[in-house]
Amino acid sequence: xxxxxxxxxxxxxxxxxxxxxxxxxxxxxxxxxxxxxxxxxxxxxxxxxxxxxxxxxxxxxxxxxxxxxxxxxxxxxxxxxxxxxxxxxxxxxxxxxxxxxxxxxxxxxxxxxxxxxxxxxxxxxxxxxxxxxxxxxxxxxxxxxxxxxxxxxxxxxxxxxxxxxxxxxxxxxxxxx
Amino acid sequence: xxxxxxxxxxxxxxxxxxxxxxxxxxxxxxxxxxxxxxxxxxxxxxxxxxxxxxxxxxxxxxxxxxxxxxxxxxxxxxxxxxxxxxxxxxxxxxxxxxxxxxxxxxxxxxxxxxxxxxxxxxxxxxxxxxxxxxxxxxxxxxxxxxxxxxxxxxxxxxxxxxxxxxxxxxxxxxxxxxxxxxxxxxxxxxxxxxxxxxxxxxxxxxxxxxxxxxxxxxxxxxxxxxxxxxxxxxxxxxxxxxxxxxxxxxxxxxxxxxxxxxxxxxxxxxxxxxxxxxxxxxxxxxxxxxxxxxxxxxxxxxxxxxxxxxxxxxxxxxxxxxxxxxxxxxxxxxxxxxxxxxxxxxxxxxxxxxxxxxxxxxxxxxxxxxxxxxxxxxxxxxxxxxxxxxxxxxxxxxxxxxxxxxxxxxxxxxxxxxxxxxxxxxxxxxxxxxxxxxxxxxxxxxxxxxxxxxxxxxxxxxxxxxxxxxxxxxxxxxxxxxxxxxxxxxxxxxxxxxxxxxxxxxxxxxxxxxxxxxxxxxxxxxxxxxxxxxxxxxxxxxxxxxxxxxxxxxxxxxxxxxxxxxxxxxxxxxxxxxxxxxxxxxxxxxxxxxxxxxxxxxxxxxxxxxxxxxxxxxxxxxxxxxxxxxxxxxxxxxxxxxxxxxxxxxxxxxxxxxxxxxxxxxxxxxxxxxxxxxxxxxxxxxxxxxxxxxxxxxxxxxxxxxxxxxxxxxxxxxxxxxxxxxxxxxxxxxxxxxxxxxxxxxxxxxxxxxxxxxxxxxxxxxxxxxxxxxxxxxxxxxxxxxxxxxxxxxxxxxxx
Numbered sequence: 001x002x003x004x005x006x007x008x009x010x011x012x013x014x015x016x017x018x019x020x021x022x023x024x025x026x027x028x029x030x031x032x033x034x035x036x037x038x039x040x041x042x043x044x045x046x047x048x049x050x051x052x053x054x055x056x057x058x059x060x061x062x063x064x065x066x067x068x069x070x071x072x073x074x075x076x077x078x079x080x081x082x083x084x085x086x087x088x089x090x091x092x093x094x095x096x097x098x099x100x101x102x103x104x105x106x107x108x109x110x111x112x113x114x115x116x117x118x119x120x121x122x123x124x125x126x127x128x129x130x131x132x133x134x135x136x137x138x139x140x141x142x143x144x145x146x147x148x149x150x151x152x153x154x155x156x157x158x159x160x161x162x163x164x165x166x167x168x169x170x171x172x173x174x175x176x177x
Numbered sequence: 178x179x180x181x182x183x184x185x186x187x188x189x190x191x192x193x194x195x196x197x198x199x200x201x202x203x204x205x206x207x208x209x210x211x212x213x214x215x216x217x218x219x220x221x222x223x224x225x226x227x228x229x230x231x232x233x234x235x236x237x238x239x240x241x242x243x244x245x246x247x248x249x250x251x252x253x254x255x256x257x258x259x260x261x262x263x264x265x266x267x268x269x270x271x272x273x274x275x276x277x278x279x280x281x282x283x284x285x286x287x288x289x290x291x292x293x294x295x296x297x298x299x300x301x302x303x304x305x306x307x308x309x310x311x312x313x314x315x316x317x318x319x320x321x322x323x324x325x326x327x328x329x330x331x332x333x334x335x336x337x338x339x340x341x342x343x344x345x346x347x348x349x350x351x352x353x354x355x356x357x358x359x360x361x362x363x364x365x366x367x368x369x370x371x372x373x374x375x376x377x378x379x380x381x382x383x384x385x386x387x388x389x390x391x392x393x394x395x396x397x398x399x400x401x402x403x404x405x406x407x408x409x410x411x412x413x414x415x416x417x418x419x420x421x422x423x424x425x426x427x428x429x430x431x432x433x434x435x436x437x438x439x440x441x442x443x444x445x446x447x448x449x450x451x452x453x454x455x456x457x458x459x460x461x462x463x464x465x466x467x468x469x470x471x472x473x474x475x476x477x478x479x480x481x482x483x484x485x486x487x488x489x490x491x492x493x494x495x496x497x498x499x500x501x502x503x504x505x506x507x508x509x510x511x512x513x514x515x516x517x518x519x520x521x522x523x524x525x526x527x528x529x530x531x532x533x534x535x536x537x538x539x540x541x542x543x544x545x546x547x548x549x550x551x552x553x554x555x556x557x558x559x560x561x562x563x564x565x566x567x568x569x570x571x572x573x574x575x576x577x578x579x580x581x582x583x584x585x586x587x588x589x590x591x592x593x594x595x596x597x598x599x600x601x602x603x604x605x606x607x608x609x610x611x612x613x614x615x616x617x618x619x620x621x622x623x624x625x626x627x628x629x630x631x632x633x634x635x636x637x638x639x640x641x642x643x644x645x646x647x648x649x650x651x652x653x654x655x656x657x658x659x660x661x662x663x664x665x666x667x668x669x670x671x672x673x674x675x676x677x678x679x680x681x682x683x684x685x686x687x688x689x690x691x692x693x694x695x696x697x698x699x700x701x702x703x704x705x706x707x708x709x710x711x712x713x714x715x716x717x718x719x720x721x722x723x724x725x726x727x728x729x730x731x732x733x734x735x736x737x738x739x740x741x742x743x744x745x746x747x748x749x750x751x752x753x754x755x756x757x758x759x760x761x762x763x764x765x766x767x768x769x770x771x772x773x774x775x776x777x778x779x780x781x782x783x784x785x786x787x788x789x790x791x792x793x794x795x796x797x798x799x800x801x802x803x804x805x806x807x808x809x810x811x812x813x814x815x816x817x818x819x820x821x822x823x824x825x826x827x828x829x830x831x832x833x834x835x836x837x838x839x840x841x842x843x844x845x846x847x848x849x850x851x852x853x854x855x856x857x858x859x860x861x862x863x864x865x866x867x868x869x870x871x872x873x874x875x876x877x878x879x880x881x882x883x884x885x886x887x888x889x890x891x892x893x894x895x896x897x898x899x900x901x902x903x904x905x906x907x908x909x910x911x912x913x914x915x916x917x918x919x920x921x922x923x924x925x926x927x928x929x930x931x932x933x934x935x936x937x938x939x940x941x942x943x944x945x946x947x948x949x950x951x952x953x954x955x956x957x958x959x960x961x962x963x964x965x966x967x968x969x970x971x972x973x974x975x976x977x
Contacts, residue, residue: 018457018477025477034424035417039555040636041480044898047555074417083416090415094407094864097270097872099414100556100604106415121911128906132898134555134605135270136875138909140868175405175864 004064008033009076019065024048026064027073035074035103039132046104046131056104056111074103077110085156086110089148094175097135104131109145118149143177239568240597245303245384248331248377251324252281258352258367260285260292264321265305265384266313267297267576268410269606271872271935272865273313275408279861280318283401284325284393286349287366294409297600299582305384307577307600309611309680309737311933314861315827318931320387324379327389331377335369396859396928405864410602422601425561425572427629431460432476433622434483436469437638438691440891442493442727445469452487462486463622467730468691470622472630480635492891497727501887505546505960508650508671513721514701522703524669528715533665537656541760545749546960547649547943549673549886552738553901556604557639558615561631562623569596571620574603575613577680584681585620588689596620608737609643612678614687621688637896642687644736645886647674647702651749656715661761663772665715668750674702675724678736690729699728702735704742707750708825708940710785712775732893733886739873743826743940744880748961751822751944755806755951764803765821765948766796782930787830787856791918792823794854795832798916806948807955810977814842817849820948826937828930829857830918833874833941837949841972844965847908848878848946853938854916859931867915870938874913877942879904885962902964 006013008031015030022041027033027050036059039047043058050059053069077084083091086109096102105128112119112127119127124145133141243250243263253261262281268274278294285292297307305317329349336354337344346357354369356362365371381387396402413419438445445467453459458474459482471486473479499507515522534540561572569591575581578598586593603610615632623630634642649672656665676699678685684696702722725733758768773789795801799819810816816839823832836850851874860866883902886895895901919929947958950968956975960967 021477025475028424029426029476032426033417034420037421037423037556038633039557040897042636042897044636045555078416087415091407091411094411094868096411096414097868098555098605099270099410099419099602100421102414103417125907125909130905132555132903132905134553134876134903135872136879136904136909137868137872138875138904138906139871139913142906142909175407177405177864 006064006067006071007069008071009073015064017064019063021064022060023050023062023064023067023071024059027059027071033073033075037100037103039101039104044132045101046108047101049104049107049131051107051111054111054114056108074106077106084110085151086113086144086148088156089144089151093140093144093147093177095137095140095144097137101131101133105133105141109141109148113145113149113152117152119145240300240594242299243301243303245320245387246379246381248324248327248375248379248389250303251321252285252328254328254366254370256367256371258291258365258371260287260366262292262294262321262325263302264294264296264317265302265307265579266317267308267578267600267606269308269576269935271869272408272862273308274410275406276314276861276865277318277321278409279401279404279406280322281325283399284322285329287352289401289406291352297578298597299578299599300597303384304579307575307579308606309577309608311826311935311937313933314931315933316385320381320385322393323388323391326391326393327377327379328375330389330391331375332366332369336364339364339369402859402861403863405862408865414602419602422561422572422574422603423556423559423633425601425631427561427563430561430629430631431472431474431626432479433470433472433619433630433632434479435618435632435634435638436471436483436486436488437642438467438490438730440490440492441497441731441733441893443467443490444493446489446491448489449487453482453485456482456485461626463625466692468688470618472622472626476631483635493727495726496890497731498725498733498888498890500890501548501885504548504648504673505650508648508673508723511671511723513671514675514724515722522720524717524719525705526717530665530667530715530717533715534654534656534667537664538659539657539760541655541657541753541757543653543753543756543957543959545649545651545653545752547651547745547748548961549645549648549733550738550880550884551640551645551886551895551901552605552607552609552643553640553884553903554604554609554643557634557636558609558613558643559603559631559633560613560616560619561629562616562619563629564623564627565629567595569620569624571596571598571616572601573598573613573616574601574606574610575616575681576606576610580681581613581616584683584686585617587683588617588686589620589624607739608741611680612644612686612736613681617686618688640896640901641893642732644678644734644738646738646741646745647672647677647735649745649749651746653749653753655753655757657757657761661763663711663713663757666713667717668706668719669717670704670706670720670746670749671723672702672704672720672742673725673733674704674722674735676700676728676734677702678734687734695729704746707746708743709750709823710788710825711754711769711772713772733888739876740826740936740939743824743936744877744943747822747824747940748943748947751824751941752947752957752959755820755944755948756957759806759951762805765806766792766801767803769821769823782828784825784828784830787918788823788825791830791832791854791856792821794916794918795821795834795852798854798914799834799852801834806952808952810954815840816953818949818951818953820945820950820952822941822943822945822948824937824940826933826940828932829855829934829937831855831938831941833938833945835942835945835949837946837953839950839953839968841977844967844969844972846882846946846950846963846965846968848910848949850912850914851910852914852916853941854918855934855938856918857932857934857937858919859929860917860919861931863917866917866934869934870915871913873936873939874942875904875909877939878908878910878946881943881946881961882908882963
């Protein structure tokens with residue numbers, strides 16, 4: 001065991017763990033984050049994705065001692081209760097089915113759009129390709145990436161429809177896809 | 178540093194409603210069902226208490242079943258006029274919960290956002306069996322609708338008493354009852370019953386028949402049903418706040434990992450615990466028969482210990498199964514299960530298929546092969562078990578929490594009343610979690626150790642050892658008369674499905690098998706041919722099970738995989754119908770319609786008429802150009818074609834058209850466009866239905882193009898996403914058009930039932946894709962999956 005310092009979602013944590021411990025288990029079990037999840041432990045599926053200095057990395061393969069930059073988890077994407085445009089697009093497109101992989105899908109999309117704010121359909125396919133989904137929600141994910149790209153181009157910084165699930169009236173708000 | 182365990186937003190919400198209720202204590206004291214409260218032990222803090230409200234940790238039988246014949250078991254109205262519904266189903270991400278809530282709100286006359294829904298907790302929700310067979314909307318929503326309608330009826334009676342007016346003089350809107358003749362006089366549901374029991378007995382011989390005195394509304398009066406209400410579970414899945422079963426943390430909880438036999442049927446000779454004793458946090462190695470697990474304080478320590486444990490295994494004397502290259506020859510050559518014992522199933526026959534084939538002008542023959550396919554869930558199996566106070570609580574994503582509870586109770590030798598299972602969200606379900614091995618393992622180890630314990634499988638373990646959809650070898654013969662009409666169809670299948678596992682059975686889950694426990698009567702593993710409504714006068718349909726030398730402790734354990742047997746049988750059936758159409762020089766759509774219209778006999782649900790409707794709707798939406806297949810392949814690198822496939826599943830009818838591009842240099846197949854015409858009766862949530870169908874179609878493409886569990890003569894060799902490829906972003910179609918056909922061909926029927934949609938479209942995909950490849954190239958692909966190397970081989974063999 002030794003002292004490891006980690007910066008996650010703007011907070012600094014000092015931890016007494018084996019420095020070889022994969023970042024995933026520290027985030028989940030020591031710091032209580034739920035966004036990154038175990039999928040393969042091999043860096044093949046993307047379920048454990050977090051951002052490190054804005055780049056999507058696989059936390060299952062990264063020793064905590066080598067998590068040197070600013071880590072952002074899914075929880076860290078929304079600020080002051082305001083969702084990131086990518087998250088809002090995921091709600092507007094009603095993307096998830098089981099949702100287990102969507103942490104990796106959303107963060108991969110976030111890193112892609114920060115790098116390339118207006119990707120072509122082909123660039124979306126290529127940029128998202130390493131994030132696997134076994135409910136096969138790829139079709140809606142790709143629509144959501146396009147929607148987020150448009151929202152960001154129109155100056156959206158966050159959400160205005162975060163109450164989508166609660167519904168506005170008797171029948172509830174309807175999906176507008 | 179540890180955070181206090183937090184409740185899932187949904188449970189928190191349900192609890193907050195109880196905490197805010199002033200009459201809660203009274204409710205607890207008199208409740209005939211269950212109550213909610215914070216337990217003294219455990220971080221999750223949701224404890225089911227006894228029928229008299231006095232139960233709790235340490236009680237002998239603290240977890241009785243909610244009584245489905247009590248209205249209070251299904252529905253509670255709170256003082257603020259909101260309601261909580263309790264249903265015994267689970268949601269695999271297809272929006273089952275949202276749809277149930279829409280239907281119950283509609284029957285109760287309550288705004289959608291004024292209700293919450295609790296699912297799949299054995300101590301809180303009535304036993305509706307959990308999920309399976311896409312039956313939540315088709316079957317289990319009916320009692321849920323009826324009890325909500327009954328609650329509305331009782332509330333109207335209460336208002337009638339309060340206002341001293343007949344019920345006929347009352348109107349209801351969104352939880353407020355008014356006197357029609359004096360609209361100033363109103364009462365909310367909360368004022369009438371908030372926080373108190375209904376104390377209304379229901380009737381019904383079983384949970385499916387549960388009913389009160391009220392009738393459900395005619396479909397014309399449903400206002401929330403039929404609308405695309407956003408799914409309530411999505412925001413918490415998108416912002417990271419949802420507590421999943423993988424997230425459960427309890428004070429003192431430890432971590433376990435399994436150590437699987439490296440060879441199928443291997444016998445454990447010895448293990449050396451000293452090989453892992455030095456690992457920090459090491460607690461214990463468990464061994465019982467060939468079942469081995471390690472337990473450590475931290476998760477990464479348990480992973481390291483499982484990888485490091487020195488175990489000596491002995492291979493079985495007989496090869497457990499053939500290598501996957503020889504699978505289909507083996508299956509065709511094997512003696513079927515039960516052969517010669519008089520117990521083997523008889524083929525279903527109509528007319529005289531052999532005579533009709535002998536007299537046919539043209540006979541078509543073809544053989545189709547479908548390998549074992551896995552669930553290979555994106556997140557490996559997992560569960561947390563808490564053995565505190567001599568009880569057992571299991572937190573799981575098992576889709577059938579009720580059989581999980583009884584199975585675990587039987588496995589541990591505990592009375593079911595001392596076991597409860599709490600369903601939480603997890604990675605898909607699709608049948609994998611109908612026999613959730615990890616929950617049994619976690620409960621066993623937690624009880625042995627006396628501490629809360631979390632089990633999760635590793636990737637190689639999940640891909641190799643999860644339950645498999647069975648392999649099929651299918652031989653078909655068809656006869657055409659001079660005019661190109663189908664006069665005979667002979668379907669003979671072999672299915673590798675012996676000892677198919679049941680739902681959470683204490684003698685078929687993997688830990689039981691590895692411990693040497695065997696079921697008294699293993700499932701013989703039958704099957705039947707494709708589900709279609711074609712009129713062909715002479716038919717035979719025969720499916721025989723075959724088995725391998727190793728029937729237990731095998732990674733080729735078969736279980737239910739989404740739409741069990743549907744994709745396999747429909748791949749053969751609908752490919753072969755296309756082969757017959759080609760032999761008759763007929764357009765594939767026209768040929769199918771001719772077979773569907775071949776009789777005027779109809780069935781109670783108008784399945785034949787609805788079959789015709791979906792085939793026509795798909796062709797119209799696609800812009801189908803009628804001509805025989807194949808088209809003349811062009812000279813370019815990319816060949817394009819389209820194929821159709823039709824099927825029904827229970828009462829739902831589907832027709833799917835796939836348009837493919839085949840790259841003749843790489844062999845890559847891309848399904849560029851899909852059109853799916855779908856009739857599942859009354860639609861509860863159109864957008865949810867569309868999402869569900871899209872998932873079915875893409876999952877179908879994945880199984881068609883990529884998925885195969887491979888093995889050598891001693892072990893499964895598909896162990897990760899490299900050795901077991903799946904559909905990726907670059908393979909997703911560019912365009913998917915879903916046509917919701919749903920209409921009732923009988924205008925006189927008072928109501929339109931709601932049928933299942935979680936699986937039917939899945940089965941149409943493999944043949945639609947294979948038929949499209951044939952249309953594009955003239956090459957008939959008869960063995961799944963259609964990976965590039967196999968497509969190249971077939972193209973080369975055909976000189977394309």
